[in-house]
Amino acid sequence: xxxxxxxxxxxxxxxxxxxxxxxxxxxxxxVLLRKNAIIILGCVELMLNSVxxxxxxxxxxxxxxxxxxxxxxxxxxxxxxxxxxxxxxxxMYRNTRSVDVSIFNKLxx
Amino acid sequence: xENLVYAIILLPLAGFLINGLFGKNLPxxxxxxxxxxxxxxxxxxxxxxxxxxxxxxxxxIVKAFEWFRIGGVQINFGFxxxxxxxxxxxxxxxxxxxxxxxxxxxxxxxxxxxxFFTYLNLFIFSMLLLVMGSxxxxxxxxxxxxxxxxxxxxxxxxxxxxxxxxxxKAFIMNRIGDLGLLIGIFIIAQQTxxxxxxxxxNNTSKFSVDSPVxxxxxxxxxIGAVGxxxxxxxxxxxxxxxxxxxxxxxxxxxxxMVTAGIYLVVRSNFLYTLAPTVQSGILLIGLLTAALAAxxxxxxxxxxxxxxxxxxxxxxxxxxxxxxxxxxxxxxHLMTHAFFKALLxxxxxxxxxxxxGEQDMRFMGGLKKKIxxxxxxxxxxxxxxxxxxxxxxxxxxxxxxxxxxxxxPAYWGILFVIxxxxxxxxxxxxxxxxxxxxxxTEEQKHHLHESPLNMTLxxxxxxxxxxxxxxxxxxxxxxxxxxxxxxxxxKPVLTDESFGQMEANxxxxxxxxxxxxxxxxxxxxxxVWFIVKNIYVNKKKxxxxxxxxxxxxxxxxxxxxxxxxxxVLFVKTVEGLGRAGKMFDKDILDPAxxxxxxxxxxxxxxxxxxxxGNVENYVLIMSLAVGIxxxxxxxLQ
Numbered sequence: 001x002x003x004x005x006x007x008x009x010x011x012x013x014x015x016x017x018x019x020x021x022x023x024x025x026x027x028x029x030x031v032l033l034r035k036n037a038i039i040i041l042g043c044v045e046l047m048l049n050s051v052x053x054x055x056x057x058x059x060x061x062x063x064x065x066x067x068x069x070x071x072x073x074x075x076x077x078x079x080x081x082x083x084x085x086x087x088x089x090x091x092m093y094r095n096t097r098s099v100d101v102s103i104f105n106k107l108x109x
Numbered sequence: 110x111e112n113l114v115y116a117i118i119l120l121p122l123a124g125f126l127i128n129g130l131f132g133k134n135l136p137x138x139x140x141x142x143x144x145x146x147x148x149x150x151x152x153x154x155x156x157x158x159x160x161x162x163x164x165x166x167x168x169x170i171v172k173a174f175e176w177f178r179i180g181g182v183q184i185n186f187g188f189x190x191x192x193x194x195x196x197x198x199x200x201x202x203x204x205x206x207x208x209x210x211x212x213x214x215x216x217x218x219x220x221x222x223x224x225f226f227t228y229l230n231l232f233i234f235s236m237l238l239l240v241m242g243s244x245x246x247x248x249x250x251x252x253x254x255x256x257x258x259x260x261x262x263x264x265x266x267x268x269x270x271x272x273x274x275x276x277x278k279a280f281i282m283n284r285i286g287d288l289g290l291l292i293g294i295f296i297i298a299q300q301t302x303x304x305x306x307x308x309x310x311n312n313t314s315k316f317s318v319d320s321p322v323x324x325x326x327x328x329x330x331x332i333g334a335v336g337x338x339x340x341x342x343x344x345x346x347x348x349x350x351x352x353x354x355x356x357x358x359x360x361x362x363x364x365x366m367v368t369a370g371i372y373l374v375v376r377s378n379f380l381y382t383l384a385p386t387v388q389s390g391i392l393l394i395g396l397l398t399a400a401l402a403a404x405x406x407x408x409x410x411x412x413x414x415x416x417x418x419x420x421x422x423x424x425x426x427x428x429x430x431x432x433x434x435x436x437x438x439x440x441x442h443l444m445t446h447a448f449f450k451a452l453l454x455x456x457x458x459x460x461x462x463x464x465x466g467e468q469d470m471r472f473m474g475g476l477k478k479k480i481x482x483x484x485x486x487x488x489x490x491x492x493x494x495x496x497x498x499x500x501x502x503x504x505x506x507x508x509x510x511x512x513x514x515x516x517x518p519a520y521w522g523i524l525f526v527i528x529x530x531x532x533x534x535x536x537x538x539x540x541x542x543x544x545x546x547x548x549x550t551e552e553q554k555h556h557l558h559e560s561p562l563n564m565t566l567x568x569x570x571x572x573x574x575x576x577x578x579x580x581x582x583x584x585x586x587x588x589x590x591x592x593x594x595x596x597x598x599x600k601p602v603l604t605d606e607s608f609g610q611m612e613a614n615x616x617x618x619x620x621x622x623x624x625x626x627x628x629x630x631x632x633x634x635x636x637v638w639f640i641v642k643n644i645y646v647n648k649k650k651x652x653x654x655x656x657x658x659x660x661x662x663x664x665x666x667x668x669x670x671x672x673x674x675x676x677v678l679f680v681k682t683v684e685g686l687g688r689a690g691k692m693f694d695k696d697i698l699d700p701a702x703x704x705x706x707x708x709x710x711x712x713x714x715x716x717x718x719x720x721x722g723n724v725e726n727y728v729l730i731m732s733l734a735v736g737i738x739x740x741x742x743x744x745l746q
Contacts, residue, residue: 031728040724105722 286336
């Protein structure tokens with residue numbers, strides 16, 4: 001563990017921050033621009049995982065495991081969320097033969 | 110003793126409950142007899158208790174239960190039986206049962222027969238509560254109870270809009286007086302820590318004569334009396350109260366309820382004796398009322414309106430007596446007035462019954478032969494109220510005149526003129542109704558008939574009472590006061606100071622003066638009788654239509670326009686306030702409330718377009734917002 005930490009600490013922290021920011025922005029843009037529900041779901045995962053990456057990096061630099069524990073929580077929640085999300089998407093597909101989110105605007109006020 | 114006291118008051122209540130709950134399905138004769146019998150039974154018990162009592166007996170307090178205790182004041186629900194309450198009980202239930210009996214005949218064709226007797230029983234119950242209660246609070250319950258019954262019975266024929274309005278007028282005017290009474294009761298409780306008559310009477314030593322507190326208390330109580338007993342300025346409801354059935358006018362608006370004010374003042378004599386200022390006020394208001402009402406009665410053409418104003422005027426006489434501190438005299442006149450005024454009202458009811466509902470005297474006349482019993486009894490009532498020698502009204506009124514003379518000859522002079530007016534309007538009423546030619550329609554003439562026995566019997570009983578009623582309190586120059594039974598009887602009710610004040614007042618009048626005054630009154634009576642008879646019988650002068658009245662006749666017929674003045678001063682003011690309130694509500698409050706509601710609706714409608722169900726939009730807005738927050742945050746640092 002210690003050796004892994006020492007190895008990671010040789011990479012500057014800024015690299016992790018920039019990488020996660022780029023990944024997060026890609027996720028946001030994906031959610032904003034794509035119409036396919038499955039890709040949107042994937043982009044959401046991308047955003048979550050960019051945050052996970054950042055948490056793991058900070059955890060390594062600080063030398064304690066708190067951040068990594070939080071990462072596990074996020075993973076579990078994300079898995080549950082994806083299970084529910086995919087179930088919804090598959091129901092949507094069965095009913096409309098489409099996964100295009102722009103036609104699902106039944107919830108408008 | 111205790112059970113009998115409960116029985117007196119619970120019997121009418123039982124009658125009220127039975128008739129009120131089941132009366133609709135019971136035969137009329139049962140409803141009427143039950144209502145009459147319960148009141149008569151109360152009367153019999155009252156007489157029995159009366160026989161147990163003499164003028165030395167101590168008051169009997171029957172405590173039913175402790176009602177509540179607040180601060181240091183303990184209020185019991187209890188009854189006080191003493192000379193004064195026994196006298197009132199006998200008047201109420203005695204005249205009450207006669208009038209119940211009369212009503213069986215009078216109301217026999219009415220749809221609301223059972224309702225009428227229910228209300229009458231409730232009235233008797235409330236009135237008994239008023240006079241039997243051992244403290245001011247129970248008096249107040251009864252006071253309000255009789256007010257409600259009065260309201261219900263004035264508006265008994267509520268399908269007639271005018272009658273309903275008369276009922277409301279009576280209720281509202283009484284309410285003004287009731288407020289005064291209530292305030293008086295509060296101050297008594299605060300000052301003496303008690304409301305029982307006996308405890309309050311024992312605590313009066315802390316009040317000095319004419320101190321502000323005692324003046325405030327007595328004046329407040331008197332305002333209550335002014336409302337209930339129809340004195341200036343709260344008298345205008347009583348003539349309108351004639352909208353009710355005639356037996357109601359006789360029982361409530363002549364014999365009993367309106368005398369509650371007199372009872373209240375006599376009951377509180379221990380307070381009034383300490384407030385000579387208020388006593389003078391009572392005297393002046395009594396004089397003014399007696400004079401005004403007698404003046405109005407001169408040119409009223411509705412037979413009941415004349416009697417109503419006569420009642421107001423006679424109540425004024427009683428207040429004059431109270432004002433000069435002659436408490437027993439006021440009670441004496443209360444009693445004789447109850448006899449002859451109930452007689453006159455029931456007589457007028459019998460006339461109206463015979464005339465198929467006609468109340469205007471200008472369309473009567475010549476009824477003497479057609480309804481002989483009513484005529485004779487009515488004549489007795491007229492003579493009694495006008496002051497025929499030795500009839501009840503003459504003896505009691507003479508006592509008031511003498512008491513007033515002892516105070517000041519000027520008061521006597523005014524009362525003397527009012528007594529002359531009394532005789533004038535009563536004989537006008539009598540001659541217009543019973544003498545001359547019949548002036549009604551042929552149909553009415555065909556229907557003319559004497560009333561049945563259950564209506565004429567009360568008339569006869571009351572006529573006898575009107576004749577002999579005065580003998581229980583003969584003027585004290587006859588037999589040196591030994592025959593003034595009523596004064597002796599009521600003596601324990603008055604405190605020594607009150608009684609002393611009364612004695613001292615009368616002592617100033619010598620035997621000769623009293624004889625001269627008496628002679629003057631009797632002469633006046635015969636002179637008035639002669640003149641009025643001359644005008645209305647020999648000259649056959651009949652009442653003119655109201656639009657031909659001029660000068661004082663118009664003022665009398667229109668009651669000095671007091672109703673109109675009140676209308677402008679109070680009714681219009683309140684209506685104006687109401688209209689202003691309506692405007693405030695409609696033009697200020699309503700728009701304000703609407704603005705809140707419409708604002709929420711409008712903003713909702715505006716926000717609605719963001720809620721278009723398009724998930725991408727939501728995300729876009731969310732990310733933009735996050736971006737903006739970040740940038741702002743960054744700039745602020």
